[in-house]
Amino acid sequence: xxxxxxxVSVTVRVPAKVNVQLAVGPARLDGFHDLANVxxxxxxxxxxxxxxxxxxxxxxxxxxxGLVPLDRTNLAARxxxxxxERYGRTPDVHLHITKDIPxxxxxxxxxxxxxxxxxxxxxxxxxxxxxxxxxxxxAELGSDVPFSLVGGAALGTGRGERLTALExxxxxxxxxxxxxxxxSTPAVFRExxxxxxxxxxxxxxxxxxxxxxxxxxxxxALAVAxxxxxxxxxxxxxxxxxxxxxxxxxxxxxTGLVSGSGPTTAFLAADANAAAEIAAVLRxxxxxxxxxxxxxPAAGAGAAGATAVA
Ligand code: ATP
Numbered sequence: 001x002x003x004x005x006x007x008v009s010v011t012v013r014v015p016a017k018v019n020v021q022l023a024v025g026p027a028r029l030d031g032f033h034d035l036a037n038v039x040x041x042x043x044x045x046x047x048x049x050x051x052x053x054x055x056x057x058x059x060x061x062x063x064x065x066g067l068v069p070l071d072r073t074n075l076a077a078r079x080x081x082x083x084x085e086r087y088g089r090t091p092d093v094h095l096h097i098t099k100d101i102p103x104x105x106x107x108x109x110x111x112x113x114x115x116x117x118x119x120x121x122x123x124x125x126x127x128x129x130x131x132x133x134x135x136x137x138x139a140e141l142g143s144d145v146p147f148s149l150v151g152g153a154a155l156g157t158g159r160g161e162r163l164t165a166l167e168x169x170x171x172x173x174x175x176x177x178x179x180x181x182x183x184s185t186p187a188v189f190r191e192x193x194x195x196x197x198x199x200x201x202x203x204x205x206x207x208x209x210x211x212x213x214x215x216x217x218x219x220x221a222l223a224v225a226x227x228x229x230x231x232x233x234x235x236x237x238x239x240x241x242x243x244x245x246x247x248x249x250x251x252x253x254x255t256g257l258v259s260g261s262g263p264t265t266a267f268l269a270a271d272a273n274a275a276a277e278i279a280a281v282l283r284x285x286x287x288x289x290x291x292x293x294x295x296x297p298a299a300g301a302g303a304a305g306a307t308a309v310a
Contacts, residue, residue, distance in 0.1 A: 008051075008052075008124065009049050009050060009051035009052075009124070010049065010050050010051075010120045010123045010124045010303065011047055011048070011049040011050075011120065011303070012047065012048050012049075012050075012116040012117075012119045012120040012123075012301050012302060012303055013045050013046075013047050013116070013301070013302060013303075014045060014046055014047070014048065014112040014113070014115055014116035014119075014148055014300070014301040014302075015041040015042060015043060015044065015045055015112065015148070015151055015298035015299070015300065016041070016042050016044040016045070016046075016101040016102075016107035016108060016109060016112060016176075016294070017039045017040060017041050017042065017107060017108045017112075017144065017147060017148070017260075018039075018040050018042050018107065018174065018176075018259050018260070018266045018296070019037055019038060019039060019040075019228060019259065019260050020038045020039075020040050020210055020214070020222060020225075020226050021036065021037070021038035021206065021207050021210045021225075021226065021227050021228075022035065022036075022037055022038075022227070022228045022229055022230055022260060023035065023036040023037070023204035023205065023206075023207070023227070023229055024189075024192060024201075024204060024229040024230060025201060025202070025203050025204045026196070026201040027193050032143075032159050033159070033189065033192075034157070034158065034159070034203065034204055035143075035156060035157065035158070035159060035160045035204055036155065036156075036157060036204035036205050036206045036207075037155070037156035037157070037160040038153070038154075038155055038156075038166070038206060038207070038210050038211070038214070039144075039147045039153060039154050039155075039156055039160075039163075040153045040168070040172070040214070040296045040297055041147070041148075041151040041152055041153070041296060041297050041298040041299070041300060042107075042174055042176075042294040042295070042296040042297075042298055043294040043295045043296065043298045044100055044101050044102075044107070044176065044292060044294045045100055045101070045298075046062075046097060046098060046099050046100055046101050046109060046112050046113055046116060047097070047098040047116070048076055048095055048096070048097050048098075048113055048116035048117050048120050049095070049096045049098070049120065050080075050093050050094070050095055050117065050120035050121050050123075050124045051093070051094045051096070051124070052092065052093065052094070052124070053092055053093055053094035054092060055090075055091075055092055056072075056077055056080060056081070056091045056092065056093060056095075057093075057094045057095070058070045058071070058074050058076060058077050058094075058095050058096075058097070059094070059095075059096045059097070060096070060097040060098075060099055061096070061097070061098055061099065062097075062098055062099030062100055063099075063100075064099055064102060064103040065097075065099055067103040067104065067182070068097065068099060068103060074095075074097075074110075074113070075110045075111060075113050075114030075117070075141060075142065075145070076095045076097060076113040076114055076116070076117035077091075077095065077117075078114065078141055079113075079114040079115070079117040079118040079121070079137065079138075079141055079145075080093050080095060080117050080118075080121045082118075082137045082140060082141065083118055083121050083122060083125075083127060083129065083137060084121070084125075086129070086133070086137065087125070087127045087129075089125065089127075091121075093121055093124065093125075095117050095120070095121075097113050099113075102176070102178045102264050103182060104182025104183060104184065105178055105179070105182065105259065105262075105263065105264035106183065106185070106234075106258065106259040106260030106261045106262045106263065106264050107176070107259055107260065107264055108144040108147070108148060108260070110142075111141075111142050111144035111145040111147075111148045112148040112301070114138070114141045114142065114145045114148070115138055115145050115146075115148035115149040115300070115301040116148070116301045118134055118137060118138065118141075118149070118301075119134070119149070119301045119302070119303070120303075122134065123303060134149060135149060135150075135163075138161075139161040142161075143156070143158075143159040143160040143161045144156075144160060144161075145161075146161050146163055147160075147163060147300075148300060148301055149300050149301050150163060150165065150300045151297065151298055151299045151300025151301070151302075152165060152166070152168065152297045152298075152299065152300065153165070153166040153167075153168045153214055153296075153297050154166055155206050155211075157206075166211060166214055166215070167214065167215045168214050168215070168217065168296075168297045169214070169215050169216045169217035169218075170216070170217015170218070170219075171217065171295050171296070171297075172217070172219055172222065172268065172295065172296045172297075173219070173268070173269040173270070173271055173272050173274065173275040173293065173295060174266055174267065174268060174269065174275065174293065174294050174295070174296060175248065175253065175266070175267040175269060175275050175278045175279045175282065175291055175292070175293050175294075176259065176264050176265070176266055176267075176291065176292050176293075176294060177244050177248065177264065177265045177267070177282050177287070177288035177289075177290070177291045178263075178264050178288060178289045178290045178291075178292070179238065179240075179241065179244070179262075179263035179264065179265075179288060179289055180289045181238075181263070182263065183234060183237060183238055183261055183262045183263045184261075185260075185261040187237065188230055188233045188234050188237065188261040188262065189230070189233070189261070191233035191234075191236055191237055192229070192230055192232075192233040194233075195232060195233055195236060204229075207225055207227065209221065209224070209225035210222065210225045210226065210227075212225075213225050219254055219268055219269070219270060220254060220270070222254075222268060223254035223255035223268045224255070226255055226257055226268070227257075228257050228258055228259075228260075230258065230260065230261050230262070231257060231258040231262075233261075234258045234261060234262035234263060235258070238262060238263045240287070241258060241262060241263055241265060243287040244256075244265045244282070244285075244287040244288045245257070245258075245265055246287075247281065247282055247285040247287045247288075248265065248267040248278055248281075248282055249267075250281075251267075251277065251278040251281035251282060251285075252269070252270075252274055252277065252278055252281075253267035253268060253269060253274075253278050254267075254268045254269065254270060255267070255268050256268075265288070267282075269293075272293070272295075275293040276293060278291075279291040279292065279293050
């Protein structure tokens with residue numbers, strides 16, 4: 001797989017994430033916010049395939065492919081360029097993204113593709129970057145990118161990019177309802193700042209009940225403990241999400257919350273059957289574009305196999 005010749009491509013599978021806690025501190029002088037961000041990787045996946053090419057090229061397939069930029073602003077392209085620059089080579093690679101993670105949905109789909117492209121190019125080019133170097137490049141690409149590389153569950157501090165791995169003691173069953181339009185993460189943070197004007201916002205700290213519920217694999221306890229400080233801002237910009245949250249809770253979800261900056265909403269179910277039932281009710285409710293089930297935790301960006309292409 002690490003052999004770098006023109007007959008080899010490398011495919012890397014990478015999960016989406018949900019934030020089971022997203023505590024947001026006041027805006028810093030640089031405009032970013034300090035976060036206490038408890039990430040959980042969930043089993044909705046993108047795949048990125050890297051193959052040799054004359055120059056950097058991005059293609060994308062999947063239901064949301066039309067929403068994905070195919071130029072150098074794509075995080076997968078930026079990842080390839082960053083790795084190439086670090087090792088003094090040209091980013092002569094074709095990156096094909098098979099997109100299943102909702103775009104602009106608050107599930108870190110772009111970040112996932114960045115992490116996957118990095119792992120795929122490292123294997124294709126045989127650069128042999130250490131885990132620490134990969135994590136460093138991820139952090140340069142964006143706050144959520146390092147977590148896409150490691151997967152599982154982790155506490156992110158700083159802008160969310162300083163990670164501490166967390167123990168997860170069982171499988172959690174989730175339902176994700178996607179919305180008909182996206183929400184811009186910077187716009188949601190601006191709304192957070194606007195809503196918090198004149199309010200004394202405390203420094204963000206990780207919630208002990210959230211960490212304990214994850215460690216025990218206790219869905220009922222996690223449902224009580226989850227929190228998302230961006231939820232009021234997302235609801236302010238996208239009020240219809242309140243109807244989706246109400247529909248999922250009425251369908252038997254243990255809890256419902258906005259995923260990250262939204263507008264995807266996440267529902268925790270007691271078991272796989274309950275998740276399937278909640279997804280069916282949500283699909284029929286007319287309050288969302290689609291509803292998908294997924295289990296957590298999921299592994300981070302990893303090779304899905306090397307394929308001969310010639
Ligand atoms: P996060 O949860 O990290 O805030 P998100 O899930 O809300 O992110 P993304 O799907 O990552 O949002 O997309 C946000 C924007 O990033 C898109 O509107 C798109 O313009 C841009 N983008 C760049 N690279 C990608 C990519 N590989 N896939 C999807 N969007 C990308």
